[in-house]
Amino acid sequence: MGVEAVPAVELENVTVAYGRTVALEDVSLRVAPHEFVGIVGPNGSGKTTLLRTILGLVRPVRGEVRVFGMPADTVGPLRRRVGYVPQIAPVDIRFPVHVFDVVLMGRFGQIGLLRRPTAADRDAARRALERVGMQHLADRQIGQLSGGQRQRVFVARALALEPDLLLLDEPATGVDPGARGSLYELLNRLHQEGMTILMASHDVAVVSQLVDQVACLNRRIVLHGRPEEVLGDEALEGCYGRGAIFLAHGRLPHIVVKTHPEGGTPPARPPER
Amino acid sequence: MFEILGYTFMQRALVASTVIGIVTAVIGVYVVLKGMAFIGAGIAHASFGGVALGFLLGWNLIATASAFSLAGAIGIGLVSRRSELREDAAIGIFFTASMAFGVLLVGLLRGYNVDLFGFLFGSVLAVTREDLILSAVLGAVVLLTVGLLYKELMFISFDPEMAQVVGVPAAQLYYLLLGLIAVTIVISIRVVGVILVEALIVTPAAAAYQLTDDFHRMMAIAVGIGVLSAVAGLFLSYWLNVASGATIVLTATALFALAVLLSPRRRRAPARPTGESEVAS
Numbered sequence: 001m002g003v004e005a006v007p008a009v010e011l012e013n014v015t016v017a018y019g020r021t022v023a024l025e026d027v028s029l030r031v032a033p034h035e036f037v038g039i040v041g042p043n044g045s046g047k048t049t050l051l052r053t054i055l056g057l058v059r060p061v062r063g064e065v066r067v068f069g070m071p072a073d074t075v076g077p078l079r080r081r082v083g084y085v086p087q088i089a090p091v092d093i094r095f096p097v098h099v100f101d102v103v104l105m106g107r108f109g110q111i112g113l114l115r116r117p118t119a120a121d122r123d124a125a126r127r128a129l130e131r132v133g134m135q136h137l138a139d140r141q142i143g144q145l146s147g148g149q150r151q152r153v154f155v156a157r158a159l160a161l162e163p164d165l166l167l168l169d170e171p172a173t174g175v176d177p178g179a180r181g182s183l184y185e186l187l188n189r190l191h192q193e194g195m196t197i198l199m200a201s202h203d204v205a206v207v208s209q210l211v212d213q214v215a216c217l218n219r220r221i222v223l224h225g226r227p228e229e230v231l232g233d234e235a236l237e238g239c240y241g242r243g244a245i246f247l248a249h250g251r252l253p254h255i256v257v258k259t260h261p262e263g264g265t266p267p268a269r270p271p272e273r
Numbered sequence: 274m275f276e277i278l279g280y281t282f283m284q285r286a287l288v289a290s291t292v293i294g295i296v297t298a299v300i301g302v303y304v305v306l307k308g309m310a311f312i313g314a315g316i317a318h319a320s321f322g323g324v325a326l327g328f329l330l331g332w333n334l335i336a337t338a339s340a341f342s343l344a345g346a347i348g349i350g351l352v353s354r355r356s357e358l359r360e361d362a363a364i365g366i367f368f369t370a371s372m373a374f375g376v377l378l379v380g381l382l383r384g385y386n387v388d389l390f391g392f393l394f395g396s397v398l399a400v401t402r403e404d405l406i407l408s409a410v411l412g413a414v415v416l417l418t419v420g421l422l423y424k425e426l427m428f429i430s431f432d433p434e435m436a437q438v439v440g441v442p443a444a445q446l447y448y449l450l451l452g453l454i455a456v457t458i459v460i461s462i463r464v465v466g467v468i469l470v471e472a473l474i475v476t477p478a479a480a481a482y483q484l485t486d487d488f489h490r491m492m493a494i495a496v497g498i499g500v501l502s503a504v505a506g507l508f509l510s511y512w513l514n515v516a517s518g519a520t521i522v523l524t525a526t527a528l529f530a531l532a533v534l535l536s537p538r539r540r541r542a543p544a545r546p547t548g549e550s551e552v553a554s
Contacts, residue, residue, distance in 0.1 A: 055438055079440030091432045095306060096486045105428050109440030114421050141486040161439060 006069040008033045008165050008196040009054055014063030016049055023049040025219050027063070031198055033164075036191040038207035038227075039200045041217035042240050047200035048087060050217065051167045054198070055084055067165065080110045083158030085151075087169040087200075093143040099153050100138040103128055106160030128159040132186060147174030152183065159190075166190065168199040172206075184210060204231060277511055285405050286397035286464070290503035290521065293461045293473065296412040298499030299419055300457045301478035302492050303450060307430040312349055312451070314471040315364035317458045319345030321467045322371035324392050325378035334392075335407055339459045341371055346451035354444070395466035395518025397507065408460040415453050426450060427488055464503075465518035476525040477502060480532035498528050 009031035016024040024046045031037050039047050052058040053065055056073035065072035068081060083106070104117055104125040111117055117125075129135045132152040142150060151174060158166060168187070172180045188210055191197055201207050207214055208227040216223040216230060216239035223230045223239060277283050304313050323341030327334035345367050352363035379389060391399050419426060428436040429443045429450070437443040454474070461470045481494035506521030513520070 057434065057437065075440060075442075079438065082438070084435070084438045086434070089432060090434060092306070092308075095431050096482065096488045096491050097427070097431055098487065101488070102431075105424075105431070105435070106439060108424055108428050108436070111424075113425060113442075116424070143486075157435070 006033075007031060007066075008035070008068060009198060010064075010066045010069075011050075011053070012064045014053060014060045014065055016046075016053055016058055016060045022219065024053065024060070027217075027221050029215060029221060029224070031165075031196060031213075033196050034191075034194045035213060036187075036197045036211045037199070037213045037215060038211035039198065039215050039217050040202060040204050040207055040239070041200075041222075042202070045218040045239075047217055048169050051084070051169050051198070051200055054167060055082065080161060081164045083161055083163035083166045085154050085158050085166070085168045085171050087171075087173050089150075089154050091142075093150070095142065097142060098138070099134065099140050099142060099145070100125060100129065102142055102153055103156045103160050106157040110161060124162060125156075125160045128156040129153075131159055132156045133182065146176075148176055148179040148183075151175050152179075155183070155186070163195075165196045165198070168197070170201055171199065172201070172203060180206075277508075282398055282400070283511070285400045285402070286507055286517070287504065289397070289400045289405050289408055289464055290507045291500055292408055292412045293464055294477075294499035294501075294503030295496050296415050296457050297461055297470070297473040298477040298481075298495040299416060299492065300454055301474040301476075301499070302481070302488075302495050303426055303430050304454065304474050305478040305482060307450075309454070310471070310475050311361055311364055313454055313458070313474050315349060315368040316342050316345045316451070316455050317462070317467055317470045318368035319371040320455075320458060320462060321392070322374040322378070324462070324467065325375035325382070328382055329378050333403075335404065335459055335463075338462060339456065342455040342458050343452060345371060346455040347448065350448050350451045354447075391466070392462065393466050393468050394516060395462070395464050395469055395521075397464055397510075397517040400463050404463050408463070411456050411460045415456055418449070418453060422446065422449070465521055469518045469522045472522040472525060473499065473502070476522070476529050480525070480529040483529075483532040483536035498525065498532075502528060 007030045009029065011027055011029045014024055014027045015022065027046075027050065029037075029050075039050060041047055049058060053060055054067060054072055056065075056071075056078075059073065067074075067078055070078050072078075104121065106128070107117065107121045107124060111121055126135065126138075129138055132155050134149065134152050134156060137145065137149065142153065145153065151171060155168075155171065158168075171183060171187075175183060184206055187197060187199070191210070197211075199207070199211070208231050211227060213225065214223070214227045214230045215221050218239045278287070301313075304310060320338040320342035323338040324334055326332075326341070327337030330337070348367050349360070349364055352358055352367075353360035356363070390396075425436070425441050425446055428441055429446050433443045433447065436446075457474065458470050461473060465473055477499040478491070478495045480498050481491045484494055485491050502525035503521050506524035507517055509515075509524065510517040510520035
């Protein structure tokens with residue numbers, strides 16, 4: 001009764017600026033619990049900023065951001081409910097730390113200061129590693145993994161805190177096509193189990209198959225709706241810039257570029273097949 | 274040949290060196306892994322203004338040096354996190370300003386018998402009983418703090434943004450780490466001096482980094498190398514009758530060179546990813 005009334009993520013007229021550069025303008029978005037929402041849009045369209053705003057890492061100049069009904073920059077309990085996988089983790093891969101330790105770090109927030117990880121924390125980290133199929137590499141130093149393996153470790157780190165909401169920023173970056181399938185399969189399974197997921201991606205084809213809702217972002221939310229509504233829409237041009245046409249091959253939309261859009265950033269490449 | 278241990282000054286020097294060897298190595302692990310070597314050097318140099326001020330006012334030098342190095346640490350932290358200025362430029366501004374201030378004050382001190390050289394490059398003879406007690410107490414505080422916040426300090430060294438995301442107070446811990454570096458430097462400058470203290474922070478940790486890819490082991494090895502350098506360097510300086518600070522630093526450098534030669538990292542590099550073929554390019 002009314003349990004689902006609180007949206008997992010709620011942005012109201014959010015504007016974010018870095019200095020004079022406006023990264024997000026008047027963005028409103030609601031993600032219901034258990035929903036899988038994909039955010040598509042060209043490079044530089046604000047996808048990463050949107051995720052960082054939801055995480056409370058970036059403060060909007062206008063508008064409100066609430067996560068599970070709490071302001072996004074809440075320090076306490078909220079931080080235990082949100083898992084995040086950055087596009088490229090800003091880490092030194094030569095850092096002397098092993099895969100298992102990295103995953104365990106996901107729990108450091110809820111373990112709290114001055115306390116050591118308990119058996120329960122280690123179990124959670126182990127389960128997260130198993131979910132991404134990396135348990136056999138638990139003792140590897142992280143620099144000895146391939147990019148795709150490392151990405152899965154960072155997914156495991158986000159899962160280790162047993163979040164209710166998972167934010168992923170282009171999780172397929174650096175992952176070779178073969179491993180991409182298993183990554184998306186994992187996301188699909190998490191979704192089936194009731195996890196709320198918000199994923200930024202330029203892989204329109206994949207997004208359309210996985211998610212419940214697509215938001216097309218280009219500083220503003222240009223379109224928002226069910227994948228078949230949004231991706232069939234000619235208005236998707238408005239998101240990727242003039243000249244980009246989406247051709248539907250069965251269910252998979254492809255992006256074809258007629259002319260370069262002004263502004264310089266090329267539109268997203270057609271999904272490799 | 275250990276008759277020198279009969280001398281009080283040598284006993285003090287030995288205890289002080291051991292304490293410093295441990296504390297600098299522990300802090301050095303974070304400094305090296307977080308890429309803060311220049312910050313460490315900056316904070317160390319910033320303490321010089323405090324040393325000169327302490328001389329002029331006749332105050333406890335560790336107290337005035339602490340004030341300056343802590344102020345330098347906070348200043349560097351504020352500028353690097355809040356302003357558009359690049360961190361290294363901020364450090365360059367802060368530490369040279371403090372050094373210049375110190376040089377001015379030393380000019381005013383002409384006529385006094387100031388052991389400036391000892392403060393710049395270290396002198397075991399200068400270690401008084403109070404210095405020793407203060408060093409031991411402050412060193413214990415640093416080690417205790419690191420012990421209590423061990424996992425968080427490791428996390429913010431590895432991935433500060435994700436630390437913040439999962440609810441670890443990354444910004445506050447960064448300032449704390451700067452403060453710990455400042456305290457570590459202050460308790461070390463009597464023995465190795467303002468100029469050379471950075472070597473004791475960076476070198477043992479960098480040597481340990483050559484020998485292991487495990488964080489906890491790196492910490493242990495760094496401490497071993499730090500203590501070995503401090504103690505062996507001290508005895509060498511006595512027997513060879515040369516400057517103690519410099520001898521300690523060069524001993525650490527020699528151990529670093531040895532670590533590079535023995536490093537499994539060199540044999541292993543370049544790291545070969547296993548399984549997936551994403552480096553096929």
